[in-house]
Amino acid sequence: MSERLIELEILRYDPDKDSEPHFQTYQVPCPEDWVVLDAVNYVKDELDRTLSHRWSCHMAVCGSCGMMINGEPTLSCKSFIRDLPDKIRVEPLANFPIERDLVVVMDDFMNKLGSVKPYLVPVEQKALEDGSYLQSPAQLKKFKQYTLCINCTLCYSACPQYAHNEGFVGPAALALAHRYNLDSRDVGRSVRADVVASNEGIWECSFVGACSEVCPEHVDPAGAIQQTKIASTLDYFQDLITPGRDK
Amino acid sequence: MARSNKPIVWSLFAAGGTFAAFVTPVMIVITGLALSFGFLPPEALSYERLSGLIENPIAKAIVFLTIFLPAWHAAHRLRITAHDFGVREDGLVSIVCYGLASAATVIAAYALLSL
Amino acid sequence: MSRNPYIRTISSTSWWLAQPRYIRYMAREVSCVLIGAYTGVVVVGLLRLSEGAEAWAGFLEAIQTPVSIVFHLLALAFALYHTTTWFNVTPKAMPLQFGDTQVPGSVIIGAHYAGWIVVSALLLFLAGV
Numbered sequence: 001m002s003e004r005l006i007e008l009e010i011l012r013y014d015p016d017k018d019s020e021p022h023f024q025t026y027q028v029p030c031p032e033d034w035v036v037l038d039a040v041n042y043v044k045d046e047l048d049r050t051l052s053h054r055w056s057c058h059m060a061v062c063g064s065c066g067m068m069i070n071g072e073p074t075l076s077c078k079s080f081i082r083d084l085p086d087k088i089r090v091e092p093l094a095n096f097p098i099e100r101d102l103v104v105v106m107d108d109f110m111n112k113l114g115s116v117k118p119y120l121v122p123v124e125q126k127a128l129e130d131g132s133y134l135q136s137p138a139q140l141k142k143f144k145q146y147t148l149c150i151n152c153t154l155c156y157s158a159c160p161q162y163a164h165n166e167g168f169v170g171p172a173a174l175a176l177a178h179r180y181n182l183d184s185r186d187v188g189r190s191v192r193a194d195v196v197a198s199n200e201g202i203w204e205c206s207f208v209g210a211c212s213e214v215c216p217e218h219v220d221p222a223g224a225i226q227q228t229k230i231a232s233t234l235d236y237f238q239d240l241i242t243p244g245r246d247k
Numbered sequence: 248m249a250r251s252n253k254p255i256v257w258s259l260f261a262a263g264g265t266f267a268a269f270v271t272p273v274m275i276v277i278t279g280l281a282l283s284f285g286f287l288p289p290e291a292l293s294y295e296r297l298s299g300l301i302e303n304p305i306a307k308a309i310v311f312l313t314i315f316l317p318a319w320h321a322a323h324r325l326r327i328t329a330h331d332f333g334v335r336e337d338g339l340v341s342i343v344c345y346g347l348a349s350a351a352t353v354i355a356a357y358a359l360l361s362l
Numbered sequence: 363m364s365r366n367p368y369i370r371t372i373s374s375t376s377w378w379l380a381q382p383r384y385i386r387y388m389a390r391e392v393s394c395v396l397i398g399a400y401t402g403v404v405v406v407g408l409l410r411l412s413e414g415a416e417a418w419a420g421f422l423e424a425i426q427t428p429v430s431i432v433f434h435l436l437a438l439a440f441a442l443y444h445t446t447t448w449f450n451v452t453p454k455a456m457p458l459q460f461g462d463t464q465v466p467g468s469v470i471i472g473a474h475y476a477g478w479i480v481v482s483a484l485l486l487f488l489a490g491v
Contacts, residue, residue, distance in 0.1 A: 013368055015364075015365040015366035015367070015368070016365065020368070072381075094370070094372075095370075097367035097369050098367060098368040098369075098370070099364055099365075100365075105364050105367050107364075136462075138459070138461050140462075141462045141464070142459060160331070160377055160384065163372055163377065164330075164372075164374055164377075193250055197250045201251075203251045203253040206331065206391075207451070208383075208384070208387045209387070209451070210381075210384070210387075212454075213383060220454060222454065223454035223457070227455060227456070229257060230456065232250075233254040233257060233261075236250070236252075236254035237258075264444070264448055267441070267445075267448075268444060268445040268448040268449060269477065269478050270481060270485070271397055271400070271441045271444070271445075272438060272441045272442050272445055272482065273481070273485045273486060274400075274404075274485070275434055275437050275441055276438065276486075277485065277486065277489045277491075278407065278425070279403070279430065279434030279437065279438075280434050280438070281489070281491065282422065283431050287489060287491055288490060290490075291491075292422060292489075294411070294418045294419070297411060297418075301411070310408065313404065314401055314404055314405055317397050317398070317400075320394065320397070321394040321395070322398065324391060324393075325394050325398060327391065328388075328391040328394065328395075331378065332375055333373070333374035335374070351401060351402065354405050354408075354409060355405055355408055358405075358408045358409045359412075361412050362411065
């Protein structure tokens with residue numbers, strides 16, 4: 001199998017030593033079936049053991065290996081060397097603080113996920129003996145797409161509104177809220193609304209749509225947010241006419 | 248965090264955007280280009296014809312919508328666009344944008360009521 | 363928990379130049395300026411109509427000047443861009459599901475274009491084209 005010599009320009013940052021990040025270049029011989037993650041692993045294994053990066057499954061299901069590759073938020077395990085030029089710029093995911101090298105601080109994202117109450121809020125709690133909730137294929141189809149998120153946060157890196165306002169709840173969290181709002185077993189739309197329908201929730205979104213373009217699982221968070229805007233607007237006006245109404 | 252009041256302006260934005268998507272291109276052709284490029288006879292936009300047509304209250308309502316809806320759509324989008332270009336004084340921008348839309352609304356209503 | 367996190371900042375005015383998809387987004391957003399300006403022209407026209415035949419004649423003259431033609435061509439281009447981008451996102455904002463099948467996005471978009479052609483043809487006919 002033929003090899004290509006790739007020049008990897010990686011943004012390095014040592015929190016103990018550096019005041020600013022800086023690029024470091026590595027020459028990596030890449031077989032033609034390699035992905036960027038393979039090249040980064042080669043750097044760590046063979047060239048520079050001090051490089052830090054996150055990865056796990058190497059098959060685009062865990063969401064760990066997100067990086068900026070030539071300026072585009074991508075899963076590095078899904079970014080094929082054969083589709084890229086000889087010089088590849090690798091940086092940590094945009095819009096997150098850099099912890100070290102290619103590792104970013106995910107705390108804000110984790111908090112946002114929790115804040116949308118990502119669990120079923122049923123009409124009544126069912127006891128185990130009462131059996132499971134029934135759901136038809138049609139009911140499942142309505143929200144299934146929004147269950148596919150692997151929390152890779154590429155969408156947050158692509159979103160200019162998150163870049164300019166880190167208070168924005170963000171695409172993945174709002175898509176997750178939408179997943180529960182659409183679930184036939186759930187009646188929690190009104191309890192999620194304090195976060196989802198706030199100025200930092202769906203209303204910070206201006207439908208750039210970059211999030212959906214970079215999503216590796218085709219969740220379409222942008223669509224989820226627009227659908228939530230319509231539902232929230234209807235809720236808003238219905239609440240004006242009949243206040244105190246539940247979902 | 249509290250629920251936002253944005254739905255008020257957003258519903259106007261959405262209604263206006265839908266209306267503008269369907270109606271604005273052909274309106275621009277009819278009012279702005281058809282005479283200059285000669286595919287409308289001059290009598291089509293004559294004072295006599297138009298002032299006659301606009302006496303009809305339904306015609307007035309339609310003309311009002313063609314101004315009101317796109318104006319409020321453009322106003323809200325302009326507010327967001329200002330933010331996208333780095334202007335952070337949202338309060339001032341809102342007053343200017345919605346103020347312009349309000350002015351268009353009032354002037355249109357005044358003109359239509361006096362026709 | 364974080365030792366010394368480094369915060370990267372981006373320009374709030376020129377961020378959109380970094381990628382073609384952001385430039386296309388800004389073009390879509392800027393369409394509102396042209397649509398708003400055109401709406402302003404319509405308001406002025408309506409005002410002139412209410413002021414009488416002479417004022418209306420002046421307005422008709424003004425909209426046939428080269429400056430006005432260039433403006434209206436620009437407004438038309440941006441209005442069409444608004445129309446296409448608006449129609450293209452409608453299936454994402456309002457998905458239609460019957461039973462357990464989703465109506466394909468292309469069908470929803472096609473129906474919008476069909477409606478747009480009907481409305482445009484009707485208005486052109488009513489105008490006298």
